[in-house]
Amino acid sequence: MYSKILKILFFSNNGYFNWLCITALVAIGTFIWNVWFNKHKFKADLISKSRIEWMNQVRPLIAKYVAAVPMYIYMYNRYFIENNGSLKKLNYKMDEIEKLYNELNLYIPDTRGASCLN
Template structure:
């Protein structure tokens, strides 16, 4: 019972998140109008489909067709007609099944290729963003002009890598509901490093970020990473 209740809650949570996402994209009024009118148009569409199917069933002379294909003039079973009908049916099933398998295999292959490209791209992007933030922290409090210039050069190279990876991810990952969270995080990271100078200037001016004397452990970690 508890498991069923948890599943129901999870479904309602997903519906609520989907609704909020649509509202943020299209606005409350447009979403409400769609929710009200969609069932109405769906009923009309199904009504036309049912009416067309009923007309097709009632107009076609099924008994005569069956009589011609499966029986002879003497009302005996027509082996040739029956075999031909079954062959056509099996051929149609095989064609449908073959197309279904080909489409499934193509989708699977495309997904595997997509994941092979995108996964390492995202991993490198996150790694390089973290590295950039660490390097910028060292650069911001470096008082040695020589080493500061070296760090600035490395920051520039790292930013070029990040920009390249960012735009590749944006091109590879389609903007749909299933990828919305991933793309939002990618955008947030890109925004963080593009505004890191403003963050540090604000933090330093308000004393929230400082270059206080590091502990021996911090120095050891910095040496290891650097």
């Protein structure tokens, strides 16, 4: 039964090999592969784009946070140790740090990777 189907598909009436069927099978296989590949490529591109956007939003927040904490420590030392500085500026800096910390907690999920912020 299969040999009759193969003879009909792959050989002409004169007994010559029929390349048209092979070409059609290769075209169908290529089409299926392209559909599958493009589906996965689209998903990967979407994930990459969202991660890049996330990094562009979080990077400035982390930079401000990392810069604000040492400045607070410096201002704290000036106010309490050297008795020089302003308590109002110190409280303002702490409010800024808390605001940045809370914004970062919104962007970074509570996982092992975010434990450095806690």
